[in-house]
Amino acid sequence: MDPEEFRKRGKEMVDYVADYLEKIEKRQVFPDVEPGYLRTLIPDCAPQDPESFEDVFKDIEKIIMPGVTHWHSPYFFAYFPSASSFPALLADMLCGGIGCVGFSWVCSLGYIYIAMRLFSLFFFSSQAASPACTELETVMLDWLGKMLSLPEEFLAGKDGQGGGVIQGSASEATLVALLAARTKTIRRVQSEKPELTEADIMGRLVAYASDQAHSSVERAALIGGVKMKNVPSDDTFAVCGSALKKVLDEDKASGLIPFFFCATLGTTPCCSFDKLLELGPICNNENIWMHIDAAYAGSAFICPEFRHLLNGVEFTDSFNFNPHKWLLVNFDCSAMWVKKRSDLIGAFKLEPLYLQHHHQESGLVTDYRHWQIPLGRRFRSLKLWFVLRMYGVTGLQEHIRKHVRLSHQFEHLVLQDERFEICAEVVLGLVCFRLKGSNELNKALLKSINEAKKIHLVPCHLREKFVLRFAICSRTVESTHVKFAWQHISQLATELLKTWEQNGHQQ
């Protein structure tokens, strides 16, 4: 494909995407296909000879779309939102355009760097490879940090010791924080008790998170090779200080070394909030790294009326949320801040001592390779820049507020129907609800909802209860869609209850 054809095809593709998103409502939100459907539709091997763009293009509707779950349909109420906006899509196009060059530059120099890392000159020339990519990211994370009113220490500024980085996902951010905490703790314990080997210490380290925390936290501990324990949440599904204190005391008494606590703001099952103001001082006193996973809820903190949910962030070492969930920045864009960048760099730099006397990292000088697991990185801050400028803080606040309003609308509809109950406080854009009755009944209700494929929901467990989650997701969802969804659910419930009665089921 030459530039002329790219120009033409690019415009066609933009039209296709615009049509797709404009008319997404007309598509069935959940696909009809069976596992393995795609293999039967495409050849076993890559084509020997080139095919035309037309050949590929016509297969999008034939092969791909039948198997797509339409996450941006206003009838999609499953999981949490996956952000999408036109400014972000355009920025990602530009990222792709610049990215190929940027990526190979960084990557090949990276390998040369590893081979020749004794020659500092080489290293510095690789730093200058993508100044815009690095600098825009630092500044965007400062913008975003200010929008959330993060404490000054988390900002890079001109000479800050903290700062932000874009990770690919909240899972990666948690892992990076846990690994940094692990290294920091091992070094500290070794300096206090030189008789202990690294392996001795590793064997005693324990990480903690709520029993409501995302599975990625447990995975981070698994990958990090450390024990992980769940702290029991209270009857509002939040971890409070006394619960953490209790497990810590028990574990310390048995010779273990608590080193990491991941607090969740906006848990995945029901959007509950761990009590930062109680947990923070405990972690600080016990030398425990505190990380906040606010993957979904974090976006809401740009609204002054929700900012109090973040109170206590001042106690933490690292904080993360996903603009790619709720802030209209397409996947992938997970924003992470640390108070002390030296903690990350100390954990991930190949030769920390060797470079120390060349330059100390601070606000203006950032080498993001030492802040993350992969070497290469895309120009993801472009998406943030486009979205923050073209929506403005007000536009983004409106988006959040609309979603919260719609979730309360759904909550009210549920509350008016005596057959149903609300299972957790509705704070942001998620409503947890169920039919009063058995788990079997609720499983049957969810099955009938998802088999009808007019809307899409996923369930969760809250303690022993099987619960349906109604998450406001689409950028274009309106009150009419929410009303439709409720009427549909309520009608399916009526039919279900009738057949259960006829069949003599226990409700």
Ligand SMILES: *Cc1c(COP(=O)(O)O)cnc(C)c1O
């Ligand atoms: C969605 C979610 C995650 C996972 O986010 P990724 O960016 O996909 O890794 C982690 N934690 C919480 C609380 C979530 O809701």
